[in-house]
Amino acid sequence: MIIAAKTHLCKMMLVAYQNVAADTVRFLRGHPRTGSVIISLAGAGVLGKVVLYFWYRHLSNKKRQDRQQKAKANINEVAENVAEITESDLIVKKSIQELRQALCNGSLSAMEVLMAFQKEALKVSKDINCVTEPIIEAQEMARSLDASQEVKRLLHGIPVSIKENIAIAGYDQTAGMEVHIGNIAREDAVLVQVLKDHGAIPFMRTNIPQTMLSYDCTNPLYGTTFNPLDWSRTPGGSSTGEGALIGGGGSIMGIGSDIGGSLRIPADFCGIFTLKPTWGRISRKGMLTHSKGNLSVRPVIGPMARDFDSLLLLTQAILSPNMSELDPLVPPLPFDVKEYEKTSPLRIGFYTYDGTFQCQPPNVRAVMEAKAALEAMGHEVVHFDFPTIMGEGFQGCKYYAHVLVADRLAKLRRLLANDKVSSGISMNLKLGQLPVWLCKAAEFIIGFKDHMLASVFGAAVGFRSVEEFLDKVQDLEDFRQRFLDAWLHMALDAVICPVFPSPAPTRDLVNMVTPAGIYCWLYNAVNYPAGVVPVTQVTKEDLDKTFDPKHYQPCTMYEKILLKSTKGSEGHSIGVQCVTLPYKEELCLRVMKDLTQALGKQS
Numbered sequence: 001m002i003i004a005a006k007t008h009l010c011k012m013m014l015v016a017y018q019n020v021a022a023d024t025v026r027f028l029r030g031h032p033r034t035g036s037v038i039i040s041l042a043g044a045g046v047l048g049k050v051v052l053y054f055w056y057r058h059l060s061n062k063k064r065q066d067r068q069q070k071a072k073a074n075i076n077e078v079a080e081n082v083a084e085i086t087e088s089d090l091i092v093k094k095s096i097q098e099l100r101q102a103l104c105n106g107s108l109s110a111m112e113v114l115m116a117f118q119k120e121a122l123k124v125s126k127d128i129n130c131v132t133e134p135i136i137e138a139q140e141m142a143r144s145l146d147a148s149q150e151v152k153r154l155l156h157g158i159p160v161s162i163k164e165n166i167a168i169a170g171y172d173q174t175a176g177m178e179v180h181i182g183n184i185a186r187e188d189a190v191l192v193q194v195l196k197d198h199g200a201i202p203f204m205r206t207n208i209p210q211t212m213l214s215y216d217c218t219n220p221l222y223g224t225t226f227n228p229l230d231w232s233r234t235p236g237g238s239s240t241g242e243g244a245l246i247g248g249g250g251s252i253m254g255i256g257s258d259i260g261g262s263l264r265i266p267a268d269f270c271g272i273f274t275l276k277p278t279w280g281r282i283s284r285k286g287m288l289t290h291s292k293g294n295l296s297v298r299p300v301i302g303p304m305a306r307d308f309d310s311l312l313l314l315t316q317a318i319l320s321p322n323m324s325e326l327d328p329l330v331p332p333l334p335f336d337v338k339e340y341e342k343t344s345p346l347r348i349g350f351y352t353y354d355g356t357f358q359c360q361p362p363n364v365r366a367v368m369e370a371k372a373a374l375e376a377m378g379h380e381v382v383h384f385d386f387p388t389i390m391g392e393g394f395q396g397c398k399y400y401a402h403v404l405v406a407d408r409l410a411k412l413r414r415l416l417a418n419d420k421v422s423s424g425i426s427m428n429l430k431l432g433q434l435p436v437w438l439c440k441a442a443e444f445i446i447g448f449k450d451h452m453l454a455s456v457f458g459a460a461v462g463f464r465s466v467e468e469f470l471d472k473v474q475d476l477e478d479f480r481q482r483f484l485d486a487w488l489h490m491a492l493d494a495v496i497c498p499v500f501p502s503p504a505p506t507r508d509l510v511n512m513v514t515p516a517g518i519y520c521w522l523y524n525a526v527n528y529p530a531g532v533v534p535v536t537q538v539t540k541e542d543l544d545k546t547f548d549p550k551h552y553q554p555c556t557m558y559e560k561i562l563l564k565s566t567k568g569s570e571g572h573s574i575g576v577q578c579v580t581l582p583y584k585e586e587l588c589l590r591v592m593k594d595l596t597q598a599l600g601k602q603s
């Protein structure tokens with residue numbers, strides 16, 4: 001019926017257009033002079049539009065080129081400055097305790113440490129393009145630290161890398177988008193101020209995917225970032241440059257952000273540690289985000305680090321009392337050492353399947369090895385099936401994704417109107433332009449065969465009314481309550497689970513499998529802290545199992561793509577998520593510490 005009505009409407013519109021065209025031709029024949037004026041004006045209008053289009057493109061290319069040159073000049077300045085430095089790797093490879101000790105007893109100066117890290121970071125970035133530009137003022141900070149007689153603080157002289165969307169005074173935060181170039185931050189993000197107060201030296205800014213809604217990293221301003229462990233694979237996103245720089249050995253610790261896995265997925269793919277905090281616990285002041293107006297799905301800033309000890313130190317520094325003094329919107333909840341140091345045995349839930357993506361054998365093995373390791377530390381580990389049963393976890397993530405892209409990405413399309421659009425976002429931008437009826441039909445029809453793919457069309461329909469939007473937010477709130485009830489019912493202290501259902505996908509396929517981020521989305525949806533610990537590496541036996549239908553059979557389109565992408569991933573890092581209830585970051589770190597120790601990975 002709907003199709004018949006639409007066909008009828010089209011026919012009526014065609015007839016109307018034909019009539020208007022015939023009337024216009026008749027009018028122009030009767031008034032040749034007016035006709036030529038109208039045609040000239042129309043021609044000039046079209047020409048004007050074409051000229052304007054090319055003019056905007058020219059301006060936009062010029063703006064981008066100028067910014068690229070400025071970044072290159074900064075890179076060259078620092079590269080020249082550290083050209084003579086030798087054996088920088090000896091400093092860079094020191095453990096965080098050794099480095100702190102050397103900085104505190106004066107056997108290494110802040111300048112020596114900084115220059116060693118600058119050299120290494122630029123060397124790593126030459127291969128994998130993870131740095132957008134150095135922070136030129138770092139040198140001055142090191143100089144004044146060395147000159148001061150103050151008591152050495154928690155991060156005295158430690159270089160910290162910073163994701164490009166986080167404000168550094170004097171620099172713009174672009175997210176790889178032309179429209180943001182030149183919006184210079186007047187002051188540092190609160191978190192950066194907190195780190196500086198602890199004596200840290202922000203030294204490199206790191207790359208991100210255009211718009212930050214992608215697990216690959218490419219943008220027309222700073223280019224593509226590659227995985228330090230395997231250049232054909234994605235380093236993950238959107239805190240890509242951080243993951244790649246730290247994983248590649250060019251930084252010990254850094255700051256990223258996460259609204260759907262952006263801290264955890266790069267950490268997993270690059271073999272490093274991270275902690276996505278509860279929303280609200282860490283100040284977001286000074287973070288560029290495109291979802292500020294959407295209070296139901298909110299990004300967080302969080303720490304990333306090469307090893308557990310560095311992550312702990314960075315988190316302790318971040319969660320210091322002066323954060324809520326600088327940003328009174330953050331609750332005054334400084335790091336609770338007593339909570340972190342408790343040793344009582346815990347009851348920990350685990351799962352290896354969330355009802356959406358089947359995890360591949362190495363990813364299942366990682367969780368099972370983490371389970372055994374935690375049991376060996378005296379904890380009780382029990383199966384937590386809430387995410388799987390009745391598709392509950394899947395439902396929650398569907399609400400989350402739908403609310404996240406509530407405007408069908410209209411805002412991003414507007415911001416990118418005069419820009420080159422990167423592969424990481426173009427497909428989703430186009431999806432948001434499909435007629436709603438087509439998305440709904442696709443969701444319905446595909447739903448019989450592939451519920452995951454169908455749900456993407458379901459999220460892409462947007463909302464017809466405010467009421468419909470508020471209903472979906474209510475669904476999300478109800479889901480949060482059900483999830484909490486299930487957690488409390490099982491009396492859990494923590495949960496361990498996969499970060500991603502496969503090893504890091506290859507760069508050519510990653511943009512086709514964005515929904516595989518769903519293992520992370522769940523903890524954005526419920527707003528629980530979630531850390532990542534690298535547990536194992538893909539072995540030949542894992543791959544044999546993955547490609548043996550007796551052990552693993554891909555069913556959905558996404559699982560088939562991921563399987564293709566897993567070929568050749570031997571040696572790649574696989575981590576697990578450690579999750580706790582909101583505002584229990586200290587407990588989350590405790591579980592991560594126990595797991596790290598039990599795996600024998602303590603630095």
Ligand SMILES: CCCCCC/C=C\CCCCCCCC(=O)NCCO
Nearest residue numbers: 212257258259260261262299408432460
């Ligand atoms: C209208 C398009 C519909 C697309 C449907 C796809 C559903 C969701 C895409 C979500 C992608 C999430 C990536 C999040 C990465 C991230 O955490 N970024 C952090 C920003 O600070």
